[in-house]
Amino acid sequence: MSTQTGPALDTPARGQAFVPGPKGLPLLGNLPRFAKNPLAFFELLRGHGDMVRWRFGRNRCVFLADPDRIGELLTETEGTFDQPSLGVAFRAVMGNGIIVARGRDWRRKRSLVQPSVRPRQVKSYAATMAAAAVELADSWSDGQRVDIKREMAALTQKIAVRTIFGVDSPADSEAMGRAMDVAQLEIGKEFAGIGALLPDWVPTPGRARIRKAAAVIDAEVGRVVARHRDGESERPDLLSRLLTAVDESGTRLSDEEIRDETVTLYIGGHETTSSTLVWAWYLLSRNPRVRAALTEELDGVLGDREPGFDDYARLPYAQTVVKETLRLYPTIWLITGVAKEGARLGGLPVPEGTRVWTSQWATHRDARWFPEPEEFRPERWDEEKGEEIAEYAWFPFGGGPRVCIGTRFAMVEAVLILAVLARRFDLDVDPGEIGPVPSLTLQPDRDVLATLRAR
Secondary structure (H helix, E strand, C coil), X not given: CCCCCCCCCCXXXXXXXXXXXXXXXXXCECHHHHHHCHHHHHHHHHHHCCEEEEEECCEEEEEECCHHHHHHHHHHECCCEECCCCCHHHHHHHCCCCCCCCHHHHHHHHHHHHXXXXXXXXXXXXXXXXXXXXXXXXXXXXXXXXXXXXXXXXXXXXXXXXXXXXXXXXXXXXXXXXXXXXXXXXXXXXHHCHHHHCCCCCCCHHHHHHHHHHHHHHHHHHHHHHHHHHCCCCCCCHHHHHHHCECCCCCECCHHHHHHHHHHHHHHHCHHHHHHHHHHHHHHHCCHHHHHHHHHHHHHHXXXXXXXXXXXXXXXXXXXXXXXXXXXXXXXXXXXXEECCCCEECCEECCCCCEEEECHHHHHCCCCCCCCCCCCCHHHHCCCCCCCCCCCCCCCCCCHHHCCCCHHHHHHHHHHHHHHHHHHEEEEECCCCCCEEECCCEEECCCCEEEEEEC
């Protein structure tokens, strides 16, 4: 990031104004406070106003808390706002995949990747999702003690490798899982720490660890890609579709691009859903009324059978449980953009190069948009009786042209897994509060242990 100069961000218009945030330190700005607790810092900024000036190091930033302004940022990305550089650790893992790419390169990659996760394709993956969940349920027993983080991670990893790679595991799924754990941790550390201000060439222990983890990920993905290239030409998995996809000029994705998009899909189908499910079990365990309403729907719709894709639409309450979980514990907790020339927010000019931030965590817990925001209340999402929720007050998958292409996949996966497991078991999570840790995704700060109660 570079230090910005330009017009002040404090000219009121349309009843809006950029307001000053907390005073920072020389050179470091608000970085120390942000690094200590990013989620609390965003809530602090929200308390200052809806468009708040602050500094990340010496760099000029704006934080958005109002859904209308958030919508402007999201819908204008690729227009008057650009993707920022997300750090050495993030790039080492994600490469230049669809999340990172910009402009024409992003549009090309999106056109090649999106067909793999369209509704028709997601329907074909639903049976795999449900079957893997049934295998896990069959392995559980009444009274058994489980680590939910470990169980959900193993389950969603199995689903990810079956749907993406078409096999039961990558060359070494345990090595892949360990590397992904290191990646999550180091990306979070670098993003919220002094590493975010260091030039790319500066060596640090964290950067050494992330490069080692990325090398493991590269090797495992490379082995599976090689097997696909040497195998059958017609396969139903995501990787095979990526290998055969061609753009308007008839060009296919390169080996490096295949690697980047495969890792992106793997993280989207594994890490994010796993985290969402852990938080869902935690919330259900602490809200018996919601758990009872969920199991009543499952009993009424499914009876003694396992769910399939068509049941997704028949399980509206299960969908609201997932939506409310994503409100309280959004897997992706931060979105940023960089102002281009001519950028505006609320009708006001934003100097080119200004870093614009918004946080799902802070907006989803704002009482103006969600009454009693700390309450786990899936009914607020009921289409007929629920609350009127402003557009972009809830944006766990982003929005605008760069909305997550795996949204449908993630929602169907989470609902079907909940349906399979909650129909058979109640999960009683051990007492005690569990806090969120903002890394690559929003993770619990400790193991989530539970006792299984067969229904």
